[in-house]
Amino acid sequence: MKTVSVELKGSFDNSYDITVDESVSDRLVNDLCEHRYGKRPVVICDENTSELFGIKLVEILAGKQLDPLLLTVPAGEESKSLNMFSSLLEGMLEAGITRQDVVVALGGGVVGDLSGYVAGSYMRGLNFVQVPTTLLSQVDSSVGGKVAVNIPGGKNYCGMFYQPKAVFAGIEALNSLEKKEVASGLGEVVKHGIIADREFTLYLDDNAEAVHELESEVMKHIVSRCCEIKADVVRRDEKEGGVRRILNYGHTVGHAIETNSGYSLTHGECVAWGMRIIGAAANAAGLFSNDDLEIQNRVMDRLGLAVGSITVDTDAVMAMMKRDKKVKDGKIVMIVPRKIGEVEIMADFPLELIAAELDKF
Template identity: 40%
Template sequence: MQIVQVDLGDRSYPIYIGSGLLSESNLFLPHIKSDQVCIVTNQTVGPLYENVLQSSLTGKRVALVELPDGEAHKNFSTLNLVFDGLLQARHNRNTTLIALGGGVVGDMCGFAAASYQRGVNFIQVPTTLLSQVDSSVGGKTGINHPLGKNMIGAFYQPQAVIIDIDLLATLPAREISAGLAEIIKYGLLGDGEFLLWLEQNIERLVALESDALIYAIQRSCENKARIVAADERESGVRALLNLGHTFGHAIETQLGYGNWLHGEAVGAGMMLAAELSEKLGWLATEDVARVRNLLARAVLPIAAPKSMTVDQFLTHMSVDKKVMDGRLRFVLLKALGEAVVVSDVGLADVEQVLQASINSGLADIR
């Protein structure tokens, strides 16, 4: 088992990474402060793993809330099911919520924990590769709004993150690829050595080889923990973690949440960011080709959806969280492994890159 520490003073917490961790009571019990526990999961993950988790919660009175599965349900109505379950079970402010699921479950459980009786403990048990390397770490919680993704939420840190790679065995291949997008992101934005490792080992990750997975997850969590420790509330360097997300969130919002997985949209978004970086003279053509090749080998989209228009992109990007003072901000690449946040990109350049990507017809390569 590997342990990565997220260093946030009195809100610091460990990330445990390994095989068979869902059965390890000693990982859970130290982070639970009363006999009240509520497992928040969904209708897909719950039947697979909730019994194993409950057996690890020795001596606890466990309530269970099963949410509908999918990004389309990441909204106020579904969030209220968590509050219903907590109140019906008469849970007090000493309760501990455990998020057993992917990013949607983790974001909603964390937001519920931040809100219920003005804040209760919670533990993240991410069950998708994407949530293991990204959404479960760093304390971003929230729900979607019809006009924008993750626009309503709170910064709220868990007590611990417990990553069991065995849970990935039941995932569809498409979900694995979606998680690889966020792993690739860490290499592109600031870890050039890791990017080289990914270029040499991406097929091992697609095949879920255990040692490669543990290394990639640990390296990704270390990168994110370092950035979060430096900028917990995204007032500076943490914005780099949004590489590909300005474009990606526009894709998710336009196509309907869940039609493209978050990681698929981020993959296409990173490709667009690389192409815009080339347009600005920062990346060479061969650099962009490396990004395209790596994303394709990870079985991710490498272009914008051909059903979208430039105007649709710009409309959705104008209400994205990353807009500041009315100006679009992009995370772009000065070089592979060196990301920067910029807000002075010419609109004509953005439009040309988007139109070329839409016209390429490459979006559906997976």
């Protein structure tokens, strides 16, 4: 078992631990039985995760006389909506859930973001724990307290910062994923290496075959290292006022591509395209060396990320970028790679270079 501590000791102590192990179910059940996070568990899943993990967990908790409530939403990005947010709140109210209870977000990034927003809003906030079951959610979205839903004009435009009380990442859950879902998580994995750890990036290059096979020890190392990188960034900047923006490498372009695609492309896939595009643009601007661009692209090639071409409307993507949450004083704040393991926050990056690379891809 690996434990990564997220230390957030500002005005309030919002610190918590991330447990990474082959299986985390026994630890999760024990903690819930001891009422470490709240009294009655509200388990929120999507329909797929409910069949795989949720029903079994609820049966175990019911056998422990915890009176769990299971709430299920349709699978897919469409569930990350204000309508589904409202439906879950109403379901909890009808079931008599109080501020002394606890939300258990069991699933991928959509479930985690939606459940966290529900937990932070219901009766002005009750505790929640993250039990991520996808690679993307284990390495990224379950850590750091960014919870949100989408609105028609953009991704994650309605949300808050609301930290979980604990995160439980079980590697065995990754075996239930389709290859496309694994690839989506790998987009965020590569991002962590590019922004903060050259050695980790080269590790991904060297172990690409083991990654494709989801070898347990390799995946535990990958999940733990990504959590360590993100925990360190979040510790220094909990609410994205400064350095935390580096976690958005590939995201400004990627979110716009994701929205333009009507969410037909996965989040991690779009982040990978975003990294390809901003990496090439940074290279064209003389900021990112040929050697380092080659390393970034080789790692993504070996992991099967953002290969080939993509169909997007360049003008529409550029317009969506200008509505990004990170726009400051009318300028798009870009995260630009300088070398593998180091990026820079820039508000004056030449956007015409991004548009040119979008056209190429």
